[in-house]
Structures are given as structure tokens and as C-alpha cells.
Amino acid sequence: MSASVTPHLRQHLDRLAAEGIDVVRVTFPDLIGTDRARDVLLEHLPSACEHGLAFCRAVYHTSPQGDVVPVPGGLDAGLPDICVRPDLDTLVTLPWEPGVASCLGEVTDPATGSAAAESPRDLLRAVLARCAEHGLRPVVGPELEYFLCEADPGSATGWRRYTDAAGSVYTAGLRADPDNHLLRTLRLLRDLGIGVTTGNHEFDSAQFEINLVHSDALDAADRAFRLKAAVKELARKEGRLATFMAKPFNDGGGSGFHIHLSGEDDAGGNVFGDTSAPYGLSGIARHAVAGILAHAPALAALLNPTVNSYKRFGPDTLAPWLIDWGLDNRSAMVRIPPERGSAARLELRLGDAGANPYLVIAATAAAALLGVLAGEEPPAPLEGYGYDPARSAVLPMNLPAALDALEADTALTDILGKDFTTSFLTYKRDEAERFQRFVTDWEFTEYAYHL
Numbered sequence: 030m031s032a033s034v035t036p037h038l039r040q041h042l043d044r045l046a047a048e049g050i051d052v053v054r055v056t057f058p059d060l061i062g063t064d065r066a067r068d069v070l071l072e073h074l075p076s077a078c079e080h081g082l083a084f085c086r087a088v089y090h091t092s093p094q095g096d097v098v099p100v101p102g103g104l105d106a107g108l109p110d111i112c113v114r115p116d117l118d119t120l121v122t123l124p125w126e127p128g129v130a131s132c133l134g135e136v137t138d139p140a141t142g143s144a145a146a147e148s149p150r151d152l153l154r155a156v157l158a159r160c161a162e163h164g165l166r167p168v169v170g171p172e173l174e175y176f177l178c179e180a181d182p183g184s185a186t187g188w189r190r191y192t193d194a195a196g197s198v199y200t201a202g203l204r205a206d207p208d209n210h211l212l213r214t215l216r217l218l219r220d221l222g223i224g225v226t227t228g229n230h231e232f233d234s235a236q237f238e239i240n241l242v243h244s245d246a247l248d249a250a251d252r253a254f255r256l257k258a259a260v261k262e263l264a265r266k267e268g269r270l271a272t273f274m275a276k277p278f279n280d281g282g283g284s285g286f287h288i289h290l291s292g293e294d295d296a297g298g299n300v301f302g303d304t305s306a307p308y309g310l311s312g313i314a315r316h317a318v319a320g321i322l323a324h325a326p327a328l329a330a331l332l333n334p335t336v337n338s339y340k341r342f343g344p345d346t347l348a349p350w351l352i353d354w355g356l357d358n359r360s361a362m363v364r365i366p367p368e369r370g371s372a373a374r375l376e377l378r379l380g381d382a383g384a385n386p387y388l389v390i391a392a393t394a395a396a397a398l399l400g401v402l403a404g405e406e407p408p409a410p411l412e413g414y415g416y417d418p419a420r421s422a423v424l425p426m427n428l429p430a431a432l433d434a435l436e437a438d439t440a441l442t443d444i445l446g447k448d449f450t451t452s453f454l455t456y457k458r459d460e461a462e463r464f465q466r467f468v469t470d471w472e473f474t475e476y477a478y479h480l
Contacts, residue, residue: 034075041117045071048122050130055082055115056258057134058149060089060456061334062385064258067113068129074115081112082134089147090456098459100452102146111148112139119251124220125263133251146448149387153250156391159444160398165300165313166293167394170243170374171253174284174382175260176277177210177235178270185470188270190235190278198232205230211237214263221259223252232347233281243289246390253286253386275338275381283341283348284382286332286389289366290317290397291374302373308356308410309369318354318363318375319407320400321393325352325362325379327438329424330431331392332380334457336464339427341381344416349378351421353411360415362424379424388453395444428461 034042045053053074056066065088069077087103088111097104113134120132136148144151160167181189197205206212211228218225224242231238239260241252257273264271276283291301292313301314308315321328333339342350347359354375355361364376380389415421425431432454435442442450 033079038075038078038117041120042071042074045120045130048130050122050128052129053077053115053120054123054129054131055113055134056131057113057136058254058385058387059091060147060149060385060453061093062149062254062257062383062387063093064254069115078115078117081114081137081139083110083139084113085109086111086138086145086147089145089452092460092463096463098456100147100455102448102452110139111145112137121222121255124217125266131255146446147452149385149391150247150250152445152449153247153387153391153394155446156395156398156444157246160394163398163401164294165398165401166295167246167390167397168243168291168293168299168374169246169249169390170289171241171249171256171386172238172285172287172289173241173253173256173273174231174236174238174286175257175271175273176233176284177237177264178272178277180268180270191269192235194234197230197234200230201228205234206237210267210269211239214260215239217263218256218259221255223255223259225256231284233278236281236284243291246394249288250386250390257382257386273382275333275335275383276341282346285341285348285378286380286382286384286386287376287378288380288389288393289374289376290393292317292397299371299373301375302370304369308365310365310373312404313401314373314375315406316401316404317397318365318400319405320398320403321363321375321377321396322352322354322400322407323403323405324396324399324438324441326425326431326434327441328379328392328396330428330435330457331388331453332377332384333431334384334388334428335381336428336461338381338383339425339431342424342426347378348381349415350424350426351415351418352424353415353421354407355411355415358411358415361411365410391445392441395441398444399440428457432457432461 051071053069056064090098090100090103116133123129136145177191178188194205215228228239260271303311341348349362353361354363357367
């Protein structure tokens with residue numbers, strides 16, 4: 030090993046070697062939350078830690094189909110590098126991959142030594158630093174849904190639902206999961222050590238939900254990112270597809286990414302609970318709700334970030350498309366669960382499972398912070414079943430409208446940063462424009478025979 034080996038690194042090297050680990054997979058999230066990675070042989074880990082791993086910066090600007098979107102700093106700059114160093118404090122052994130451990134990567138711009146503007150993990154760090162300046166420490170509990178699919182070469186997409194069992198919402202066992210996919214996945218995720226707590230079959234056939242423990246916001250985002258990557262990888266090992274896309278099937282509902290948000294003070298106390306205050310919520314909690322409602326149109330762009338996202342919205346879908354909040358009301362965009370005191374929190378139900386966990390949590394924390402700083406009260410909470418546009422404002426109902434709302438929300442984008450916002454808007458507007466030019470199966474079915 031030519032690189033220097035610090036005592037901290039030596040401790041990790043010795044432990045990994047003793048566990049039979051000879052490869053470390055260094056991963057980091059791209060702009061849309063997909064994991065990018067490189068496998069490093071253990072004997073070369075010191076060099077990776079000292080010098081970093083070079084990746085083309087345009088990996089942040091590359092579409093799921095492999096097209097490089099002309100985001101500033103990529104193609105126009107000659108496709109420069111970013112530098113990714115292993116974050117050894119995040120090392121975990123992969124229970125399903127013998128001899129392999131994984132860690133997250135710290136991303137910097139070699140030209141400046143600073144964080145890369147598009148790095149979602151660093152964006153979240155910057156937002157949390159702003160929160161800390163005002164004494165707010167966000168705590169987050171993620172909930173993610175996904176569909177499991179089997180290969181079906183004869184279908185239009187090449188995939189079908191893993192099972193067609195209907196009416197099996199909130200169940201576990203073989204009734205809706207004949208191959209015990211969920212049980213097997215839960216155990217492996219437990220062994221991965223990312224704080225998985227529970228799982229169940231969800232509302233639609235072949236749809237599952239896995240929950241994670243509450244923790245500080247960065248750790249929660251790290252664990253949600255790793256959960257999504259792990260679930261997809263475990264499905265691949267079985268020849269299946271686990272998809273977190275918002276709405277993969279026309280005849281079913283969508284998959285959500287709900288987050289439970291609260292805040293702690295320096296002593297670890299919950300600053301959202303106050304049994305003597307209106308609704309049992311402290312002023313900070315109520316102001317946070319008001320901030321999320323005020324910035325909801327812009328949040329939609331980051332929490333519902335694909336063309337497909339907006340096909341999840343609509344009446345009676347339990348996917349919020351109106352800007353409202355309610356007390357233990359699942360038809361509201363922001364739900365206040367019934368617990369109070371040390372368990373007081375809000376549940377933001379806006380996001381879909383295809384969203385980048387770092388951007389979901391960063392944007393939500395930024396909106397909550399703006400609400401706390403503004404000190405405004407939310408309107409009266411929703412009563413009864415929602416989805417009535419006469420009572421609440423409608424969210425953007427397509428991706429271009431949401432992107433316009435994000436660009437117009439200068440208070441939110443000031444916290445997210447100009448460079449990140451420019452990159453995200455450029456990337457996503459390219460996606461929307463490509464979709465507008467694409468002829469879909471629906472159009473052919475609707476028009477070809479009759480026109």
C-alpha cells in the first residue's frame with residue numbers, strides 16, 4: 030500500500046479483513062437519487078481514501094436512458110471530474126454479497142475542494158446547517174412504498190405484478206406474498222443495519238411498504254437512500270424488478286414516500302409538542318406546518334420529480350393533490366398523527382417513492398424553517414374527507430408547472446442554493462421536454478385506427 034494508513038483507517042482495514050471482506054463498494058446518490066458506485070479492492074482502499082475516486086461530474090446530469098443533459102458545468106465545461114472519497118464511518122457489510130462491504134462517498138469538486146453543487150447529500154447538510162443556526166434540529170422517520178414485478182416478455186413493458194392478490198392491504202405472510210419476498214427482504218435489511226423496523230403488503234397488489242426508525246435528518250436520508258438501493262438489488266438477485274416509481278400501472282394506485290418530521294432542542298427534547306398549545310402543537314410545530322403549506326407548490330417539484338409523479342394524483346387516491354393539513358386525517362397533505370408530547374410530529378404525505386431522499390428531506394426542512402422564521406399560523410385544519418378543491422388550493426398537476434413554481438419560490442431556492450436549483454431545473458425541464466416529444470402507446474391506441 031503506497032498511501033498513508035492512519036490509525037482510524039487501519040482499524041477499519043483490520044476489521045474488514047477479519048470478516049473476510051476484500052471489496053468495498055463506494056456509493057453516492059446522483060441528482061435523482063440513483064446510486065452510483067465503484068468497487069474498490071481492500072488493498073487499494075487507503076489510496077481511495079487519500080486521493081479519492083474520480084467520476085465524471087456529468088454523472089449528475091445523465092438521464093436514466095444514458096443521455097447527458099446540458100447542465101452548466103458538465104458538457105459545456107468539457108466533462109470535468111468530481112472526487113469521491115469513502116466515508117468510512119458509514120461502512121456496512123452487505124449480507125447478500127459475500128466479501129463485500131459498502132460505504133457512502135463524500136463528493137468534492139477537485140477545482141475548488143468544496144462540495145459539488147449537485148451533491149444531494151451536501152445540499153441536505155447545507156440546509157441542516159441553516160436550521161441549526163436557528164436552533165432547529167430536524168428528526169425524520171421515512172416510509173417508502175414500492176411494487177415488486179416479475180419478468181413478462183410478452184407484455185408491453187416486459188414486466189407484470191409479482192402477484193395479483195387484491196384486497197390485501199396491511200397484511201403479511203403468504204396470502205399476498207406467496208414467495209415470502211417481504212420476510213426475506215426485511216431480515217436482510219435488518220442485517221444491513223439501516224434501522225428497518227416493520228414491513229407489510231400495501232394497498233395494491235404486489236405493493237409493499239418498509240418503515241425506518243426516526244433519526245436526525247442526514248442519517249435518515251442516508252438510510253432511506255440505502256434502503257431503496259438494497260431493495261432494488263435484492264429483487265435483481267431474484268430476477269425481479271422492485272420499482273419505486275410513482276405509478277407504474279394504470280389500474281392501480283401509486284407509491285408514496287411519506288416522512289414524519291419533528292424537531293429537537295440541544296437537550297434532545299421534542300420541540301413540536303406542547304399540550305397546552307392549540308392542537309397540542311408548539312408554536313414551532315404550527316409555524317413549520319404553515320411553512321410547508323406556503324411552499325407546497327415548489328416542494329412538489331422536488332418531492333414529485335418525474336412526469337409520472339403527477340399520474341399518482343387525483344380524487345380518492347390517498348395521494349394529496351390539495352394544499353391542506355389535518356389532525357390524524359390521511360386525506361390531507363400534512364397529517365398530524367394522534368400522539369403528542371415527546372412523540373408530536375407531522376407527516377408530510379406529498380412525496381412519491383421515486384423522489385431522491387436527500388432532496389425530499391432538504392426541501393421539507395427548508396420549507397419548515399421558512400415557516401418558523403415567518404412565525405405565521407396555518408389555516409384551520411381540514412375536517413372530514415378531503416379532496417375538495419373548493420376548500421383548498423390545488424398543487425401543480427404536472428411537472429412543468431411544479432418546476433415553474435420552484436423557480437418562482439425565491440425564498441426556498443435561496444436556501445437550496447442557486448447552483449443546485451439551476452442544475453435541477455435544467456435537468457428536469459429536459460426530461461419534461463423529451464416526454465412531450467415522445468409518442469406513447471396511449472396515443473397510438475386512441476388515434477391510429479380512427480384518424
